[in-house]
């Protein structure tokens with residue numbers, strides 16, 4: 013049993029325990045362990061076999077988990093998991109993804125109505141059978157109905173970051189096949205979409221059989237769904253599908269273009285070809301002759317393919333049939349890259365809910381080569397995160413003042429705060445305190461169910477406060493988990509523009525908030541966008557590159573982004589100098 017398979021077992025165990033309403037610490041322990049194991053460079057089985065290292069030395073692996081790993085490696089099974097799986101069908105777990113439907117209510121639905129799938133549940137809601145259950149009601153039924161689509165998507169799509177992790181491993185795995193000349197990952201992954209449905213691989217190989225055999229040996233394989241002469245689909249233990257296509261070299265560019273998509277982009281491209289008396293498909297671009305026969309014009313590279321249609325090569329992130337065909341005429345913007353980022357302006361320390369100390373975060377940021385960072389712990393309203401009151405905040409800022417001389421010439425550390433916007437409006441800490449900081453972020457964490465006008469007013473109130481520089485994760489959505497709160501973004505943008513304030517693109521792969529379309533709208537209004545990690549530990553700083561994908565999809569350039577500039581310039585943008 014390999015690491016991916018062990019991790020999948022622990023995830024499954026956590027899901028089933030959650031459905032049973034087990035202790036949340038235990039559930040989290042299994043989930044953390046799954047994540048640790050998945051990202052280990054060494055196989056658990058190898059660690060056990062060679063005996064030089066103890067499993068319990070691994071982060072998040074205690075005695076109980078180490079024993080379970082041992083059992084899994086030896087037998088491939090986990091008795092506790094098998095027991096649970098006998099009692100609970102796997103399909104009911106999808107219900108847990110419905111926002112507002114906890115494990116207890118899900119269990120009632122399963123037991124009382126015998127409902128085991130999202131489709132059945134939707135039907136039951138429409139027929140008003142759910143509201144009749146004890147402890148439910150019309151309102152709960154409506155909440156469930158509203159959340160079913162989100163839950164259904166969450167079943168089918170993973171975060172881009174997760175897909176990327178798999179892609180890196182698939183690449184390594186397939187590169188080693190003799191005679192593989194080209195290898196690309198197409199589809200929504202290549203377009204940098206925030207979630208990915210399945211992974212599309214294209215390759216040119218001397219022997220399609222050898223390439224497909226090798227894919228069949230991928231450690232995370234669950235089953236081979238289909239296999240033909242040049243095409244193969246597999247399912248992985250995490251339920252994700254991977255499609256492999258082996259294509260001839262002269263069609264490689266055409267196939268890459270076709271399978272990168274999006275469908276909408278391709279429909280448009282096909283229309284353009286038709287107008288030119290040509291035809292485009294996954295094999296190439298062809299000229300339709302007068303006698304109806306076809307002559308191959310291009311197909312080897314994507315650039316050739318587009319050029320044959322008198323089009324420039326399109327950055328994959330823009331291929332959504334939004335405005336890329338208009339841009340093709342005037343020239344594409346020079347899309348931002350992670351190298352353009354010179355600072356990170358949203359991160360937490362162990363003073364609140366972060367894992368690392370202030371100095372550890374600073375050192376990590378220096379290692380990344382940043383010019384500056386802002387330390388932005390939570391304010392006191394976020395009591396769950398041990399948010400800072402005025403006294404603790406001022407003490408932290410004093411500490412930063414002291415550290416400034418130590419780190420002079422290496423990095424500039426800004427005195428920041430992620431200040432909550434209170435439910436009734438207004439900031440969580442008084443202006444006399446906020447005005448002593450360099451960089452105050454405003455966030456909505458509470459009262460997310462308020463009516464649109466109320467939430468909008470709260471955010472606008474914050475942006476009108478001269479001490480606030482930016483609103484973080486402006487819509488509050490959590491991908492696959494929670495819809496955005498109701499907010500009038502147009503009004504927020506208007507206010508930001510008038511007050512020379514910024515909006516955030518939070519780079520956490522679970523947030524990516526603002527999303528691509530919203531970032532684009534902010535850009536059009538000339539509002540600078542801050543792309544920040546919201547790191548809660550030193551590794552958390554690395555999520556910046558996920559924010560880049562979303563930013564590129566939004567068409568952002570270096571000039572559109574706050575933290576591509578020196579801190580002094582940012583102050584000027586805010587009208588502070």
Ligand code: DGT
Pocket residue numbers: 198199200201207208209210211212270271272273274275278279
């Ligand atoms: P996903 O996997 O749901 O995240 O999204 P994609 O975009 O990766 O879609 P997928 O995997 O179904 O197909 C990959 C690309 O192949 C898609 O973006 C465009 C192309 N493609 C697939 N099927 C069709 C089709 O029926 N018509 C056209 N025009 N293109 C297609």
Ligand code: CA
Pocket residue numbers: 198199200201209210211212
């Ligand atoms: Ca795909």
Ligand code: CA
Pocket residue numbers: 199210211212255
């Ligand atoms: Ca596919």
Ligand code: ZN
Pocket residue numbers: 358359360430546
């Ligand atoms: Zn934060």
